[in-house]
Amino acid sequence: MEALLPYIINGISAGGQYALIAIGYTMVYGILRLINFAHGDVFMVAGLIMVYTTTSMPLYISIPIVLVCTVVLGFVIERVAYKPLRSAPRMSLMISAIGVSYLIQNLAFYITGGLPKPVLNPIPWVSDTITIFGALTKRVTLITPILTLVLVFVLVYLIKNTKIGMGMRAASKDFETAQLMGVKINSVISFTFIVGSFLAAVGSILYFTNYPSVAITSGSLPGLRAFIAAVFGGIGSIPGAVVGAFIIGLCEELIKGLGYSTFSDAFTFALLIVVLCVKPTGLFGEKVTDKV
Amino acid sequence: MIRNNEKRKETILGIFLLLLLLAVMTFIDAKLPSYHIAIKVIKKASVYALVAVSMNLLNGFTGLFSLGQAGFMLLGAYTYAVLSIPVGKRAGVYQYFDGGWIQFSIPEFFSEHLGETFGLNMGIIIALLLGGLVAAFFAYLIGLPVLRLKSDYLAIATLGFAEILRAFFQWKKLGPLTNGSNLLKSYPDFGSATGYIVLIGIFIALIVLLVNSTYGRAFKAIRDDEIAAEAMGINLAKHKRMAFIISSFFAGIGGGMLAMYMGTLQALSFKSTMTYEILLVVVMGGIGSITGSVITSFLYIASMEWLLRGLDSGTFLGINAPGLFKNGFRMAVVSLIIMVVVLFFSKGIMGDREFSVKGLIRLFGGKKAKENAGGDGNV
Known part of the structure; x- marks a missing residue:
């Protein structure tokens, strides 16, 4: 137990970061029925922007810049790559998402020169080392789950109680009918991407504060894990995504703690396949019936 | 008449x-000497053509959106490499694992019994086919649970399997077989691009025959409407499994040939990015067009490896701008082109039509051919 404690703490922290990414996946899937493959790369870009801005600007400017740039990126991706394909088959939408992911990675490679960017100036106070129950860790590992839960509660409140939140719920229930009922579908979708990218940016700041460097591929694995968390929790459901993310984060770190780090990702994917085969709607997902 | x-x-x-x-x-x-860029382009492009066509068989003709291609290529590549490294070189390749478990080499065995060149090539082909069979066998196993899933869930599950396979092949305990995360090398190669072209031509011809057979028509029916296809008496599970296994078989062979082309093999290079790359080649060629996939593979590889090289190294089309044309610009340009195709020319180069001799005749005059060929969709 003593030996596993650091892994449990890390697992909860990783779970918080995955949760922030997973919400972006689950909301987009809920409305557009699209696996936004580019979301992991948006996360990576946020990390890169953080590295660039924190080395040249004070913290109170750089953090807002990271958040704003990421949100703009998410918004632009939706407008340019997904909106023109709204009436196209779902497969084209997914191909477009894969294309965007490919494009972002290659552009990032071109701009950064291909070498991983070291995180030189991590955010001061949160990256201090502290001791909990005799386990050494950074303060960010404690802050992450708390901040995640706060953000999730705010988001759930927004979705339950605001007009645009109602629009989001309506669109995810029935896209066409929502349109007929006067929901401004384009602004609802844009808002979804904005919220998703904002949370991914927050997740990215927390993730890369704890990490030595940002590489152009460092978004894809956390992205996939977060997506699996979203599927595990029941895609389309925000509480589901959060619970799934914490479970996956914990499991991965525990497997690493037991000495099987090669298989931590394999386990995650195996979990995905088992969930998809046994209960495709996930933990909290709604049951969908296929109509002819 | x-x-x-x-x-x-x-x-x-x-x-x-x-x-x-x-x-x-x-x-x-x-x-040309074997290290000439044209030879390399032809080799790599033909391998990509085979893999793209195999992916098209699944994604384009059967409508199963699978993203496991890199995993099956990995299986084929490892099977080929493991079975054909010469015995004498095994101690060097598997230096951390006491020479490995397997102590024979198929191409070597054949070249001893059937003569140097013929036997060697024969052995290579057999090892490649075995790679395809291993991939097909895994496809069968994976297909049992996965093929029941629909569109994007299928995509994610197959992607997951590819990632699991990659992790598994890097596992230390399997080291005596896969060499862990170290390189596999020293396995034989055809030595000429003609070998690649002929072999891959035969495989693609087989896929064309399959697509035009009753099975192929059943695949297309499943793609167009599953429920209607089932009502017409097509066994969905059987045909989906068949398409999945056949596609993986050819992907496995393609993986083996890619390993052969690259000269060294590492599980790390079979990432999901590779699947995405092949998928985008298929999309650019036209989903559901075999000739489209082949043509695009050659165009894509030729421009990536050869024609657009200048974009990375400072000078392109005589323009010298080292500040702009630096490392990575080529990939950025290519992916921009891909995005434009995906968004504005979603049919790709060929759509779902095929390039045919009839179309050629029509293109170069021949009024009679024009009259006769009317109304049949082919170009």
């Missing part, structure tokens, strides 16, 4: 064109 004549003329012309291609290939092979 007239139709028969037409058909015969087409077949003859088609065979003539293929022979011409073969002659040109042999000529190029004889003229």
Whole structure:
């Protein structure tokens, strides 16, 4: 137990970061029925922007810049790559998402020169080392789950109680009918991407504060894990995504703690396949019936 | 009678064109040294063509959106490499694992019994086919749970399997077989681009025959409407499994040939990015067009490896701008082009049509051919 404690703490922290990414996946899937493959790369870009801005600007400017740039990126991706394909088959939408992911990675490679960017100036106070129950860790590992839960509660409140939140719920229930009922579908979708990218940016700041460097591929694995968390929790459901993310984060770190780090990702994917085969709607997902 | 004549003329012309291609290939092979960029492009592009066509069989013709291609290529590549590293070199390759478990080499065995060149090539082909079979076997196992899933869930599950396989092949305990995360090397190669072209031509021809058979029509029916296809008496599970296994078989062979082309093999290079790359080649060629996939593979590899090299190294089309044309610009440009195709020309180069001899005849005059060929969708 003593030996596993650091892994449990890390697992909860990783779970918080995955949760922030997973919400972006689950909301987009809920409305557009699209696996936004580019979301992991948006996360990576946020990390890169953080590295660039924190080395040249004070913290109170750089953090807002990271958040704003990421949100703009998410918004632009939706407008340019997904909106023109709204009436196209779902497969084209997914191909477009894969294309965007490919494009972002290659552009990032071109701009950064291909070498991983070291995180030189991590955010001061949160990256201090502290001791909990005799386990050494950074303060960010404690802050992450708390901040995640706060953000999730705010988001759930927004979705339950605001007009645009109602629009989001309506669109995810029935896209066409929502349109007929006067929901401004384009602004609802844009808002979804904005919220998703904002949370991914927050997740990215927390993730890369704890990490030595940002590489152009460092978004894809956390992205996939977060997506699996979203599927595990029941895609389309925000509480589901959060619970799934914490479970996956914990499991991965525990497997690493037991000495099987090669298989931590394999386990995650195996979990995905088992969930998809046994209960495709996930933990909290709604049951969908296929109509002819 | 007239139709028969037409058909015969087409077949003859088609065979003539293929022979011409073969002659040109042999000529190029004889003229250029094996390290020349044209030879490399032809080798790599033909491998990509096979993998793209195998993916098209699944994604384009059967409508199963699978993203596991890299995993099956990995299986084929490892099977090929493990079975064909010469015994004498195994101690060096598996230096951390006491020479590994397997102590024979198929190409070596055949070259001892059937003569140097013929036996070696025979052995290579058999090892490649075994790679395909291993991939097909895994496809069967994976297909049991996964093929029940629909569209994007299927995509994610197959992607997951590819990632699991990659992790598994890097596992230390399997080291004596896969060499862990170290390189596999020293396995034999055809040595000429003609070998690649001929072999891959045969495989692609087999896929074409399959697509045009009753099975192929069943696949297309499943793609167009699963429920209607089932109502017409098509066994969905059986045909989906079949398409999945066959596609993986050819992907496995393609993986083996890619390993052969690259000369060294590492599980790390079979990432999901590779699947995405192949998928985008298929999309650019036209989903559901075999010739489209082949043409795009050659265009894509030729521009990536050869024509657009200048974008990375400072000078392109005589323009010298080292500040702009630096490392990575080529990939950025290519992916921009891909995005434009995906968004504005979603049918790709060929749509779902095929490039055919009939189309060629029509293109170069021949009024009669024009009248006869009307209304049949082919170009």
